[in-house]
Amino acid sequence: MSKILIRAMVLPMTGGDEFFPQGELCIEDDVIVSVGKSGSAPAGFTPDRILELPNDVVMPGLINTHTHAAMTLLRGYADDLPLMPWLNEKVWPFEDKLTDEDIYWGTSLALCEMIRSGTTTMLDMYASMDRVAEAVLQAGTRAVLSRGLIGNGPNGDRALQESIELVRHYQGAGNGRVSVMFGPHAPYTCSGDYLRKVKAEADRFNAGIHIHVAETQDEIKILQEQYGKTPVQWLEDLGLFGGHVVAAHCVHLTPEDMEILARKHVCVAHNPESNMKLNSGTAPVTELRAKGVIVGLGTDGASSNNNLDMFGEMRTAAFLQKLYVNSTALPAYEVLEMATIGGAQTLGLENVGMLAPGFKADLISIDMDQPHFYPRFSIPAHLVYAAHAGDVRTMMVDGKFLMEERKLMSMDEEKVCQEAERRAKRIAGELAVK
Amino acid sequence: MSKILIRAMVLPMTGGDEFFPQGELCIEDDVIVSVGKSGSAPAGFTPDRILELPNDVVMPGLINTHTHAAMTLLRGYADDLPLMPWLNEKVWPFEDKLTDEDIYWGTSLALCEMIRSGTTTMLDMYASMDRVAEAVLQAGTRAVLSRGLIGNGPNGDRALQESIELVRHYQGAGNGRVSVMFGPHAPYTCSGDYLRKVKAEADRFNAGIHIHVAETQDEIKILQEQYGKTPVQWLEDLGLFGGHVVAAHCVHLTPEDMEILARKHVCVAHNPESNMKLNSGTAPVTELRAKGVIVGLGTDGASSNNNLDMFGEMRTAAFLQKLYVNSTALPAYEVLEMATIGGAQTLGLENVGMLAPGFKADLISIDMDQPHFYPRFSIPAHLVYAAHAGDVRTMMVDGKFLMEERKLMSMDEEKVCQEAERRAKRIAGELAVK
Numbered sequence: 001m002s003k004i005l006i007r008a009m010v011l012p013m014t015g016g017d018e019f020f021p022q023g024e025l026c027i028e029d030d031v032i033v034s035v036g037k038s039g040s041a042p043a044g045f046t047p048d049r050i051l052e053l054p055n056d057v058v059m060p061g062l063i064n065t066h067t068h069a070a071m072t073l074l075r076g077y078a079d080d081l082p083l084m085p086w087l088n089e090k091v092w093p094f095e096d097k098l099t100d101e102d103i104y105w106g107t108s109l110a111l112c113e114m115i116r117s118g119t120t121t122m123l124d125m126y127a128s129m130d131r132v133a134e135a136v137l138q139a140g141t142r143a144v145l146s147r148g149l150i151g152n153g154p155n156g157d158r159a160l161q162e163s164i165e166l167v168r169h170y171q172g173a174g175n176g177r178v179s180v181m182f183g184p185h186a187p188y189t190c191s192g193d194y195l196r197k198v199k200a201e202a203d204r205f206n207a208g209i210h211i212h213v214a215e216t217q218d219e220i221k222i223l224q225e226q227y228g229k230t231p232v233q234w235l236e237d238l239g240l241f242g243g244h245v246v247a248a249h250c251v252h253l254t255p256e257d258m259e260i261l262a263r264k265h266v267c268v269a270h271n272p273e274s275n276m277k278l279n280s281g282t283a284p285v286t287e288l289r290a291k292g293v294i295v296g297l298g299t300d301g302a303s304s305n306n307n308l309d310m311f312g313e314m315r316t317a318a319f320l321q322k323l324y325v326n327s328t329a330l331p332a333y334e335v336l337e338m339a340t341i342g343g344a345q346t347l348g349l350e351n352v353g354m355l356a357p358g359f360k361a362d363l364i365s366i367d368m369d370q371p372h373f374y375p376r377f378s379i380p381a382h383l384v385y386a387a388h389a390g391d392v393r394t395m396m397v398d399g400k401f402l403m404e405e406r407k408l409m410s411m412d413e414e415k416v417c418q419e420a421e422r423r424a425k426r427i428a429g430e431l432a433v434k
Numbered sequence: 435m436s437k438i439l440i441r442a443m444v445l446p447m448t449g450g451d452e453f454f455p456q457g458e459l460c461i462e463d464d465v466i467v468s469v470g471k472s473g474s475a476p477a478g479f480t481p482d483r484i485l486e487l488p489n490d491v492v493m494p495g496l497i498n499t500h501t502h503a504a505m506t507l508l509r510g511y512a513d514d515l516p517l518m519p520w521l522n523e524k525v526w527p528f529e530d531k532l533t534d535e536d537i538y539w540g541t542s543l544a545l546c547e548m549i550r551s552g553t554t555t556m557l558d559m560y561a562s563m564d565r566v567a568e569a570v571l572q573a574g575t576r577a578v579l580s581r582g583l584i585g586n587g588p589n590g591d592r593a594l595q596e597s598i599e600l601v602r603h604y605q606g607a608g609n610g611r612v613s614v615m616f617g618p619h620a621p622y623t624c625s626g627d628y629l630r631k632v633k634a635e636a637d638r639f640n641a642g643i644h645i646h647v648a649e650t651q652d653e654i655k656i657l658q659e660q661y662g663k664t665p666v667q668w669l670e671d672l673g674l675f676g677g678h679v680v681a682a683h684c685v686h687l688t689p690e691d692m693e694i695l696a697r698k699h700v701c702v703a704h705n706p707e708s709n710m711k712l713n714s715g716t717a718p719v720t721e722l723r724a725k726g727v728i729v730g731l732g733t734d735g736a737s738s739n740n741n742l743d744m745f746g747e748m749r750t751a752a753f754l755q756k757l758y759v760n761s762t763a764l765p766a767y768e769v770l771e772m773a774t775i776g777g778a779q780t781l782g783l784e785n786v787g788m789l790a791p792g793f794k795a796d797l798i799s800i801d802m803d804q805p806h807f808y809p810r811f812s813i814p815a816h817l818v819y820a821a822h823a824g825d826v827r828t829m830m831v832d833g834k835f836l837m838e839e840r841k842l843m844s845m846d847e848e849k850v851c852q853e854a855e856r857r858a859k860r861i862a863g864e865l866a867v868k
Contacts, residue, residue, distance in 0.1 A: 075820065076811035080765035112805035276753035277819075279761040306819040307806045316750070319710035327713040331514035371546035372741045372823070374851045375858035377510035385711075385740040386509065389806070390824025417808045424809035 002399065003028050005047035008058040008365060010035060011379055012355035013340045017333075019379060025058060027361045030175060030399035035355045056365035056393055057379055059336075060353050061120025061142075062310040063343025066210075066248040066269035066298030068148075069124050069132065070098070070106035072113065073424040074303040083216070083278060091303055097427040104131040109420040110308055111139040112413050116406070117309045117389035118364040120397045123246060123269065123298070123347050125183045125210055129162070133170045133178055140402045140410040142362060144347050145170065146183030146210040151194030160198060167205045177398055179349075180205075181246070186212040187231040188222045192238050199240050208244035208348050211235075214257070215249035216280050232257035241266055244348045248298065250288070251281040258284065262291040267346040270338070272316045274300035285317065286325045289334075296346030297339045309389040314339050318384055332380040365394035436833065437462050439481035442492040442799060444469060445813055446789035447774045451767075453813060459492060461795040464609060464833035469789045490799035490827055491813055493770075494787050495554025495576075496744040497777025500644075500682040500703035500732030502582075503558050503566065504532070504540035506547065507858040508737040517650070517712060525737055531861040538565040543854040544742055545573040546847050550840070551743045551823035552798040554831045557680060557703065557732070557781050559617045559644055563596070567604045567612055574836045574844040576796060578781050579604065580617030580644040585628030594632060601639045611832055613783075614639075615680070620646040621665040622656045626672050633674050642678035642782050645669075648691070649683035650714050666691035675700055678782045682732065684722070685715040692718070696725040701780040704772070706750045708734030719751065720759045723768075730780030731773045743823040748773050752818055766818040799828035 003026070010023030012035050026033040026041050034042050041047075078090035098106070103126065114122065121142040124132060129147045136143040147163040150156060167180045182202040184190045190198070202209050214220065214231045227234045232253065235241060241264035248269040250261070261268065270283050288295055297317055299308045314335045321330040344353030351359045368376070372386050395403040402410050437460070444457030446469050460467040460475050468476050475481075512524035532540070537560065548556065555576040558566060563581045570577040581597040584590060601614045616636040618624045624632070636643050648654065648665045661668045666687065669675060675698035682703040684695070695702065704717050722729055731751055733742045748769045755764040778787025785793045802810070806820050829837040836844050 072805075073809060075806075075809060076815040077809075079812065079815045079819065080762050082760070082762055086761070109805055109808060116805060273753060276757040277761065279756050279759075282757070302820075306815065307822075309806070309822065312746070312749070312822070315746070316753070319707060319750070322713050323710040323716070325713075326516070327520070327711065328514050328516055369851070371506075371543055371550060371847060371851055372509075372743070374543060375507060375509060375511075375855045377858070377862065378513065381510040381513045381740065385513065386736075388741075388743065388746070388822035388824055390822055413805060417803070417805055421809045424811070428811065 001029060003045065003047045004049050004051065005041060005045070006051045006053065006058060007038070008053035008056045009368070009379070010355065011057050011059040013060050013336060014354050014356055023058070025355060027399055030361055032355055032357055032359045032361050034357055053365050053394065055367065055369035057368055057383070058355070058363055058365045060340040060355055061362040061364050061395065061397065062118045062339045063296060063347065063353060064114065064119045064122040064298050064308065064310055065246065065296030065343050065346045066271055066300055067110070067122050067124055067308060068126050068301035069110035069122060070103040070126050071301030071303045072109045072308070073098070073102060073106040073420060075306050077424070077428060078303065079306070093431055094427055097430060100128040100131050102423045102427070103128040104135050105416065105419040105423055107132045107135040108139065108411065108416045110302070111135060111141055112408060112411050112416050113308050114141065115139065115395050115402050115408055115411070116392065117311065118366070118392040118395065119308065119310050120362040120364065120395065121343065121347065121349070121352065123210060129166050130169065133166070133173065136178055137174045138410065140400055141397050142177045142352065144179050144181055146181040149182070149184045149190065149198060151184060151190030156194055160201065164201060167207055171205070171207070175398060181208040181210045183210045186215070186219065187234055188219050195235070195238055195240055202243060208246065209240065210246045211248065213247040213250055214252045217252060220252050230254055230257050232260050236260050236264065246346055249275065249280065249283065251275055251283045253284055258288055258291050258293070261288065262293050267294045267296065269296050269298040269346060270317060271298045271300040272320045273313055274304040276316070276320070278304050282320055282324045286321050286329045294342055294345045295338055296343040307389070310339055311387045311389050311391070314384045332378065332384040335384045336380055361399040362397050364392050366391045367393040435463060437479065437481045438483050438485065439475060439479070440485045440487065440492060441472070442487035442490045443802070443813070444789065445491050445493040447494050447770060448788050448790055457492070459789060461833055464795055466789055466791055466793045466795050468791055487799050487828065489801065489803035491802055491817070492789070492797055492799045494774040494789055495796040495798050495829065495831065496552045496773045497730060497781065497787060498548065498553045498556040498732050498742065498744055499680065499730030499777050499780045500705055500734060501544070501556050501558055501742060502560050502735035503544035503556060504537040504560050505735030505737045506543045506742070507532070507536060507540035507854060509740050511858070511862060512737065513740070527865055528861055531864060534562040534565045536857045536861070537562040538569050539850065539853040539857055541566045541569040542573065542845065542850045544736070545569060545575055546842060546845050546850050547742050548575065549573065549829050549836050549842055549845070550826065551745065552800070552826040552829065553742065553744050554796040554798065554829065555777065555781065555783070555786065557615070557644060563600050564603065567600070567607065570612055571608045572844065574834055575831050576611045576786065578613050578615055580615040583616070583618045583624065583632060585618060585624030590628055594635065598635060598639070601641055605639070605641070609832060615642040615644045617644045620649070620653065621668055622653050629669070629672055629674055636677060642680065643674065644680045645682065647681040647684055648686045651686060654686050664688055664691050666694050670694050670698065680780055683709065683714065683717065685709055685717045687718055692722055692725050692727070695722065696727050701728045701730065703730050703732040703780060704751060705732045705734040706754045707747055708738040710750070710754070712738050716754055716758045720755050720763045728776055728779045729772055730777040741823070744773055745821045745823050745825070748818045766812065766814040769818045770814055795833040796831050798826050800825045801827040
């Protein structure tokens with residue numbers, strides 16, 4: 001039984017303007033026992049350790065609702081290209097060369113970066129997901145994992161079988177830190193029959209579905225030609241919605257699409273930086289939220305971003321909606337909600353995303369004693385509009401410290417960086433020779 | 435006579451793909467003597483100090499071509515508001531309360547943040563510019579200073595007189611670190627007569643002009659109603675162009691406006707984050723650059739950004755053009771050029787913005803031994819798409835170290851932060867009571 005008391009400024013993300021400038025947070029094992037102002041610790045709570053962070057804001061860990069973690073191996077490998085040459089000549093040939101072991105190390109690199117930048121939980125979609133699960137279990141973070149399923153490819157059935165194995169082995173693993181969703185890639189890479197099969201398996205295992213939807217105009221065109229429908233309408237007609245579904249991107253939506261997403265309680269993972277960098281477009285986040293759709297934030301993979309920094313993503317999300325709608329759109333506190341409790345809801349995680357009694361002890365501290373955080377008029381505004389990834393000092397997930405004083409506790413960062421470097425350069429070298 | 439040798443990865447920003455993975459840089463007093471690969475130091479160069487930074491990239495310091503430094507005092511004071519209430523009810527009443535001393539401390543806060551985030555040079559526009567000059571001279575950075583001139587207000591003539599004093603006292607001060615421009619605020623806040631007067635004074639002192647141009651649709655409407663012209667066309671007809679002019683923002687331009695800017699060699703300061711946050715719009719940077727217009731990058735003031743982080747600004751500039759044009763627009767190296775040599779050209783500074791023999795020793799080092807910089811496929815892509823303000827380890831301006839190992843050398847950071855906090859809260863308190 002471990003008992004920890006943290007004294008800091010506390011932004012619990014419990015709504016309204018709740019904030020404790022001199023706050024106290026009590027943790028027992030993996031669970032938050034109390035959150036409040038100085039002196040609010042329950043009588044009889046005798047901590048094994050007291051952590052004093054008077055110049056830090058403690059808040060819930062950030063939740064990255066859409067990424068392809070192992071793609072850190074492609075960071076900086078291909079930028080500033082048109083979409084199709086980028087995919088055909090660079091990304092896909094590189095990915096074809098990835099071994100299970102490469103994916104393990106690429107994911108580990110992503111996890112080092114995520115811990116450093118305050119992300120406690122990710123929703124991932126990739127291959128070799130057992131090795132991804134292994135990396136997550138070792139790193140100590142929380143994750144929802146989905147095996148990416150290209151139904152139209154030769155490996156569609158094998159990949160679906162791998163998904164089933166993944167659910168069987170890893171659903172709830174690591175004291176519940178790991179959970180699993182089914183990951184049909186997109187409406188244009190999976191046939192209707194295949195998607196129905198995936199949906200049946202998801203229902204059988206009571207698992208969610210994670211899918212790319214309406215990311216580009218090309219996708220809209222393809223679906224229109226094939227089915228005479230929008231991606232959202234086609235997926236609804238197929239019966240894919242109804243359970244827990246995370247639709248990533250949702251850039252190009254009709255008003256009717258938005259009604260469907262709202263009515264079917266589909267959650268949206270918004271990836272503003274990837275959408276800008278790849279010229280995909282601007283997702284109608286303000287309208288979606290106004291209709292009651294839950295929207296989380298994601299970085300997408302490091303090949304189209306090129307980092308996994310959720311602080312940057314929050315900032316870009318806010319700025320992009322302000323440019324697209326008006327200067328009052330997506331105010332700071334709402335962006336923080338999207339990146340914390342909204343992210344937890346997007347991923348279907350209970351007791352995560354807020355600092356409140358009974359919630360999981362997933363938290364970060366941000367070092368506010370730096371010039372770019374003065375004067376201290378608004379902590380939410382500072383976190384969204386002024387903070388950067390390097391401001392995170394501390395991370396705890398499931399009651400365990402993963403970073404203190406900016407030092408990683410669960411990972412051999414140097415080894416991870418060197419392995420990732422060696423493996424990525426090996427692949428690039430092989431491709432250059434060809 | 436001081437002689438310094440730095441060993442590091444060196445990205446000199448001299449064009450093409452010049453990069454020295456194991457580089458050597460020799461500095462004598464305030465000037466770069468040589469830049470090249472390991473062993474390239476001139477025979478007979480005997481350094482007083484050798485700085486080994488094998489995991490850092492050394493590059494020219496970043497140049498912020500448009501800011502209002504003292505407005506750091508308003509950081510987080512007013513966000514997520516419509517433009518006019520933001521100005522009328524928050525920004526202007528706050529600014530009315532600022533004393534000379536407040537402006538000194540607000541500028542000092544900005545300079546602490548700039549040094550930490552790699553900005554060696556700024557173009558500033560504000561009031562009490564003698565106190566701003568004092569802050570810059572103490573901090574050790576480089577700056578071009580302009581007294582903001584609201585010609586239509588009651589203090590137009592006094593402010594112009596202050597500009598003249600500023601030129602007389604500070605042009606070339608601090609071994610040339612400080613220079614001065616005239617700063618007529620905008621076409622809609624200065625009459626034609628006033629602008630002609632300013633232009634005559636700028637010519638008399640051979641000084642440049644720094645002015646906001648075509649920032650919002652409202653400005654376009656006002657000028658259309660008053661003069662039947664666009665801001666650019668009106669300024670050209672007035673004769674304001676011809677000398678060195680920095681036009682900040684330039685969001686709303688006609689093709690003819692762009693031709694004028696190109697023909698008259700007007701330089702543009704592009705402020706993508708401020709333009710997004712205030713819903714001003716997207717500047718046609720790609721078209722301007724295609725027409726040969728020199729475009730620098732700026733953060734604008736901390737009230738509309740809310741930091742002075744040029745790494746974030748580079749990233750947003752690239753992403754915004756990719757969203758607006760296509761995924762190949764504004765590639766990483768070109769963004770770096772805008773933030774370094776392009777910034778120097780925008781400000782009319784010679785021998786600044788590149789690492790080359792004879793250039794001023796204004797440089798920064800970026801700590802590349804971090805997970806978000808692996809694998810090391812492309813240093814320019816990493817600096818633009820993955821870096822953040824906290825990655826800067828070292829800064830030198832005019833041959834003097836202003837930061838080493840992330841520790842400020844020329845400023846009492848703690849005192850600056852506390853003074854800024856106290857003064858900003860005092861003003862907010864006075865306004866809250868009213």
